[in-house]
Amino acid sequence: MSHDRGQDDGVDLRAVDEDGYAAWTRACHRGFLRSAITDEDLALSPSVLEMVPGRVLGAYDGDRCVGTFRTFSRELTAPGGGLLTACAVSSVTVTATHRRRGLLGRMMARELPAARDRGEAVAILIAAEYPIYGRFGFGPATWTTEWTVDVPRTGLGRYEPPRGGRVDLAEAAEVRAAGPALHDRFRRSVPGAISRDARWWQVNTGEIQPPIRQWRDPFYALYRDDSGRVDGLLVYTVEDIWEGKLPQCPLTVRHALAATPEAERALWHYALSVDWTAKLHTGPRPPDDVLPLLLGDPRAAQVTTHGDYMWLRVLDVPAALRARSYGTTGSLVLRIHDEAGIAGGRYELNASTEPGASEVRTTTRDADLAMDVRELAALYLGDESVVRLATLGRIEELTPGAAARADLLTRTSRRPWCPDMF
Template identity: 90%
Template sequence: MSHDRGRDGGVELRAVEKDGYAAWTRACQTGFLRSDVTDEDIALAPSMREMIPGRVLGAYDGDRCVGTFRTFPRELTVPGGGLLTACAVSSVTVTATHRRRGLLGAMMSRGLPGARERGEAVAILIAAEYPIYGRFGFGPATWTTEWTVDVPRTQLGRYEPPGGGRVDLADAAEVRAAGPALHDRFRRAVPGAISRREDWWQVATGGIRPPHRQWKEPFYALYRDASGRVDGLLVYAVEDVWEGKLPQCPLTVRHALAATPEAERALWHFALSVDWTAKLVTGLRPPDDVLPLLLGDPRAARVTTHGDYMWLRVLDVPAALRARSYATTGSLVLQIHDKAGLANGRYELTASTEPGASEVRTTTRDADLAMDVRELGALYLGDESAVRLAALGRIEELTPGAAARADLLARTSRRPWCPDMF
């Protein structure tokens, strides 16, 4: 077993064995400022359900765990519908007493090369704070938005689902039965979406209830098309709030999933038609969600949250660029700077409109664009603009018009979105 150290030579980095998982999980919870963690909390913590030997790292000051880091595989949908095995980075903490000693850098330096060796072409994470992960080569690849809707102002009339579709209330068992197949259809069509473990559905429907999370059974609604196929799911909760004999009940969407546009429109219309509801909170949605324009008065939907969400770090440039498709054919030579050395190099992309059909090779030809690997991460799923990054000075345009050409190739018609926390 190899051991590494941060800048503080007294702290040792090592892989965590099974008998150390509980203490590691307690340190992780402490890092996330949870002080009232019980043994039952630890036993049911999400991290305890996906500990992979060799992929759980801890920083130890003597016998005390003061830093945590773990990775696990997730299937990531890339533009064009290609599927790429990604290294999901999670449970990243450094205890407050041991900050600024190089521990996070040491854990990244150990974890990311191992992912590349396993054939994982990109790493992904959800960044709690914006400034942390750019220095490790991650760039914000998807964004997310939440709306609060003033329901009386929506100007929605009576809605009949097209083609004989219907919305039915359901119970948790029906959702656990229908949800995985529905999600698999949905995520294969949405760049940025990731695969889910089976126990995700247990947690989302109360089958597994971590003690520190107060559980209140939500409502479940399924949209079925005319053939009876489940094409959409809505999970929501409603608070019973009245003021002066008038209902002011807020409805909060916990999960919304639609595999077809018809299902998406029908479920939003249903949610906005629930009796006594005065306000609807959408939960985190794609930043170009159809919801505001679905309303008779789009101003009834007010943005209450908007920000970066899933960050991406390219580990293997040829494998990552080949996995996705491009809007048109063409070629670009990219100079990628990566101080960690994982993605450093000059690459020629000959783009194809079919996933997996592009050619990528190292080259000595003059580069068209030069950038840090973090900018490549922001561009990879098609959300960011190379022209905008060039205007910010984050990309160097070495061939006139190359940034616009990169946008023509790589950007997507709908913005990528990751609906999952991991």
């Protein structure tokens, strides 16, 4: 077990072993302001959270756990379908009594280089608050949007099963059986999506139910094509709310996942046709979701939430840039500044339209663009525009026209999306 003692505050960082999980988990819940944790929650915690030996980090003031930080590996889909191993960072907390003394900074300084040395080209996380992670080289790489749909205004007729395909209600066990293969097809075609482990399906279908999560059984609907293959899954709950004799019964989508356009259209149409529902809450969706345009009146879908979602940090520039594909071929020299000394340097990219086929090497050639590693993070999955960041003064255009040229290379036809909370 390696130790890392702070210079003068006596707080020790160390990897936590199984004996320390309960105290670590309690500290993590306290950090997230959850006080109602029970012994059952603590006992179930390792089956809910992936605890990788050596990658569960605690900060200890004497025997007291005052900081938590946990990482595990996930496969991340890059533009063009390239896959790379990402270091997923989660459970980041510092107890209220120990905040703003640099503990998070110390945990990052220990774990990010370790992730790069393991061969993880990027780190990813869901930021609780926007200002936390930019200083550590992370940038917002995917965004999320939620809509509330005024169902009677959609102009959609009753749901009719598509020719050849069908929608059926299903039990949780069927979803656990069919879901992983469906998700695997889905996530490989969506930049920003990440792999799921078996635990995800157990927790999200109620097989493992920690009291703190207050599980409520949802409805599950599966879309099958004419060969019987499961191409889509819709998970939703409905509130039994009436105003006098008029049913309101808002329907909230928990998860919607489709591997084909037919499945996507069919499941939305189905969801918008459930009797008694006057409002549909979409849950988190990609900002360019097709849903509003599926409606006869797209204004029936009102945006209720819009914000940054998955943040990314490039740890190995050549490996990350090689993993994705580009909109066209072309060459670009990037000068990347990285305060933490992890990924900085000058890199020449000779872009290919095939994932894994670009050439990326360090170079002494003059740079076309100069930026901080956090800007590279925001650009990586294709969601952000180089021209936009240059307008803000966050990217320096050293060769005239390089920003627009870089956008032709990096931007994607659909926005990246990460549907998972981790």
